[in-house]
Amino acid sequence: MGATKTDHFTERQNQIAKIAKALGHPARIAIIEYLLKVNTCICGDIVNELPLAQPTVSQHLKELKNAGIIKGNIEGTAICYCIDEKVIEILNDYFSKIILTVTNQKCC
Amino acid sequence: MGATKTDHFTERQNQIAKIAKALGHPARIAIIEYLLKVNTCICGDIVNELPLAQPTVSQHLKELKNAGIIKGNIEGTAICYCIDEKVIEILNDYFSKIILTVTNQKCC
DNA sequence: TTTTTATATTGCAATATTACGATAAATGTT
DNA sequence: AACATTTATCGTAATATTGCAATATAAAAA
Numbered sequence: 001m002g003a004t005k006t007d008h009f010t011e012r013q014n015q016i017a018k019i020a021k022a023l024g025h026p027a028r029i030a031i032i033e034y035l036l037k038v039n040t041c042i043c044g045d046i047v048n049e050l051p052l053a054q055p056t057v058s059q060h061l062k063e064l065k066n067a068g069i070i071k072g073n074i075e076g077t078a079i080c081y082c083i084d085e086k087v088i089e090i091l092n093d094y095f096s097k098i099i100l101t102v103t104n105q106k107c108c
Numbered sequence: 109m110g111a112t113k114t115d116h117f118t119e120r121q122n123q124i125a126k127i128a129k130a131l132g133h134p135a136r137i138a139i140i141e142y143l144l145k146v147n148t149c150i151c152g153d154i155v156n157e158l159p160l161a162q163p164t165v166s167q168h169l170k171e172l173k174n175a176g177i178i179k180g181n182i183e184g185t186a187i188c189y190c191i192d193e194k195v196i197e198i199l200n201d202y203f204s205k206i207i208l209t210v211t212n213q214k215c216c
Numbered sequence: 217t218t219t220t221t222a223t224a225t226t227g228c229a230a231t232a233t234t235a236c237g238a239t240a241a242a243t244g245t246t
Numbered sequence: 247a248a249c250a251t252t253t254a255t256c257g258t259a260a261t262a263t264t265g266c267a268a269t270a271t272a273a274a275a276a
Contacts, residue, residue: 001265002231008159009134013141021132025234026117026125033121036209044252051116056235058254063233074242078252085210092207095200101144102193109235110261133264152222164265166224171263182272186222 019091022067027052027060035070035083044078127199130175135160135168143178143191152186 006014023029027050034049035042047057061081064070068087073080114122131137135158142157143150155165169189172178176195181188 001229002233002263004133004135004232004264005159006134009138013134013137017132017134017137020128020137024125024129024132025112026114026121027112027234029121029125029128030117032206036206047253051113052234053236054253055237055255059234062254074253082213083206083210085207088203088206088210092200092203095196095203098140098144098191098196099193099200102191102196105190109259110233110263112234112262135264155223160264161266162223163225163267167264170224 016091016094019067019069019087022063022069023091025060027057028064031057031060031064032069032083035081042081046081124199124202127175127177127195130171130177133168135165136172139165139168139172140177140191143189150189154189 009017023032030050031046034046046061047054050057052060061070061072065072068084070081071084117125131140138158139154142154154169155162158165160168169178169180173180176192178189179192
């Protein structure tokens with residue numbers, strides 16, 4: 001196997017899992033932190049920031065884009081990347097609700 | 109390859125990625141949502157809630173436990189599982205900060 | 217003690233992910 | 247046009263993940 005049975009779960013569950021999965025790699029977290037640090041969309045330059053080869057970084061960027069976490073605008077030779085707040089907001093709302101429920105929980 | 113180069117990233121980046129990765133599967137999201145729904149630690153019963161075989165569920169529970177997202181207390185024959193708010197709080201804080209930074213960002 | 221019930225572990229097949237060298241594609245520069 | 251620069255894609259090797267049947271383990275119940 002190795003293939004996730006996505007059709008057995010709700011769309012919402014698959015959505016959250018997809019976003020979380022895209023964030024489930026330190027290189028992709030590092031990319032996001034870099035985009036936050038420069039505090040603007042950055043054109044080029046991401047490859048030099050990471051300890052990985054250019055095709056690997058490109059692949060990670062593709063996955064972040066695919067999950068809707070970042071967006072890229074072509075700007076001449078380079079591509080401008082920035083974080084798409086919409087998706088981060090979805091995650092944030094989701095976990096906020098979890099926190100609320102959990103803290104009201106009578107538990108072990 | 110297939111192995112993540114964790115030693116090239118900060119401990120923090122690896123920590124966030126690890127938690128996110130554990131949440132990156134719809135079955136594990138479904139488990140968490142079930143734990144929230146019953147609103148208490150649940151003994152047994154998780155297997156019947158999911159459209160997956162018992163060993164598969166056991167494996168997903170193990171991964172959630174390994175990431176610190178849930179904790180399990182042995183209670184006779186069954187095991188009581190519940191969400192560990194500490195880890196969810198780490199994620200929530202992390203994404204809250206991202207949201208704050210992103211919304212202040214002048215971007216494409 | 218034997219049986220039942222609940223969960224974990226093992227072993228395996230199918231598929232996915234990670235990483236990178238080589239190469240392609242696209243655009244700006246000379 | 248020829249070249250340089252930047253990012254994407256292809257191909258491939260190593261490893262990880264997913265899922266389940268079979269089996270093991272552990273504790274309660276009979």
